[in-house]
Amino acid sequence: MRRQIDEIDNAIHDQLMRRTELARQIALAKGTNAVIMRPGREARVLRRLVGRHQGLFPKPVVCRIWREIISVFTRLQGPFAAAAFAPEHGTDLSLLARDHFGSLTPITGYGSEMGVLRAVSDGKANIGILPLPESDRGTPWWPKLARSGRASPKIIARLPFAPLDGGRRSGPEAVVISLAEPEESGGDRGYLIVELDEAVSRGALKTLLSDAGFAVRNTQAWVDAPDRTLHLVEVEGFLASDDARVAALVEEVPQVSHAWAVGSFAVPLTPEDLAAQPVAAIMAGAGAGAGAGAESSGAS
Template sequence: MTIKNTKLDALRAEIDRLDAELLSVLEKRIAIVEDIAAAKKVDGKALAFRPGREASILRKILEVHSSKLPDTVIAAIWRELIAAVGWMQKPYSVSITAPDKSVGYWDLARFHFGSATPMKLHQLPSVVLREVYENPSTLGVLPWLTRERDTWWTHLAQGGENVPKILAALPFLDNPSGEFEDLNSLVIGQAEPEPSGDDVTLMALATSDEVSRARLNENLVKAGLSGYCADSRSPDSGDSDWLHLIEMPEFVAETDPRLVKLGEISGESFIKVVILGAYAVPIK
């Protein structure tokens, strides 16, 4: 004879009720996203990837959640949802550069862009850059913080309407399991970066002559910009320019008057400054 566990049955019934409630709320959220997508088509502004807003949403979610689930699990749930509904508004694909540790870079991108987003893997950054240049619906994921190989940013320094911008940094949330092997990447695409409330801006400063990092950092301070020179690249040929990578711990727009002041302070060797993009500071 089996004794019926009424308490257990009641708890399971409550779980079933909550599952149905979650599904109902999810469907309502998706319906709102469809209305947003329709509105964007009307005004001609259809942005499928909004990394600044996505970062802001995820920060708020992780700040208020109080369950025993790890932050990485909560983040994974919302990343999957955000990526899926973004793709519903306007489909896009992701091209990944993985010179080595390809599985790690693939997992890094898949965690952020969800299970349904089409992705491709390439060994050379040049291939990813070309795909992003040619297709505005393609996002590129390129390795970062490997200074000797991070030369791809120089291709963005030319500026221009269709030149991709840096939009996000991966991983946005550290994974304590070590799943991503301390890999770091930046996401580029044909879109304008947007502030999230806690950001890093990257820009390229072009000069006709070699300028020391100490002098560059001094000029940044004089212009009122908080940042530093992270890298400098010498000209490939005699008629090329020196390019200096500047990292700034704030969101800086292309119209920021401090950039004009920086050019004035830099003197005759100054050629131009190009905002390469910005990314939301990852959660530690």
């Protein structure tokens, strides 16, 4: 059995080397200015693997192995670095970034959220890891996304996607920002920032957005100036930068002065997705297989 394990290890290693060569060829085909991050495809890969997985090997560890593989191959296609919010007092998100983006990805910690935003906007980092947008954290960082242009970062992912605790969310959570556009994964949520010229209740805002075709999950507000209130809205479904509903909001809803689609993310795997198959069921299946084999052997 140990010899068989050695043979399996060699086969795994051979396939890794083959995958590396394919990644090199993809990088050459893309060229120098190609987008090297594919957050939507990465999410689809992990969902597919989790969906087909069987046996005792933990699903979160499968995802962790593939995240390491994906991150290495991303770096093979071009320079790739991260900036993470790492305050002196508080939750250091660089550890969460390391879990998702791999052991070899350069990660620089910043003591302020604005430092992370600047690093991404200035091109010092391909991605930034910031705390989940929360209205009770003092001055929020997300209003800085309320602008247009290529130098304006977008939210492209949410972490952790496949937590090692099996999806119980016992650790910190974050979002990933980038100058790259978010990519649809087939199971997504989006973020929208809406600027209003007058005070509107949360319920009234939800009604306005629902009438405009958005399925609202939650909202939070920030009074940016006496005559300017920004609302961050999380919605169901993928939200592209050029979503026609966003432009229609400004044109058709008098209370809305500006609106921005500020990103989308693949919905993380749930505890149900990552649940282990019961050992009893696995052993029962193995026993049934052994019995069937013995019966077949006897018949032959």
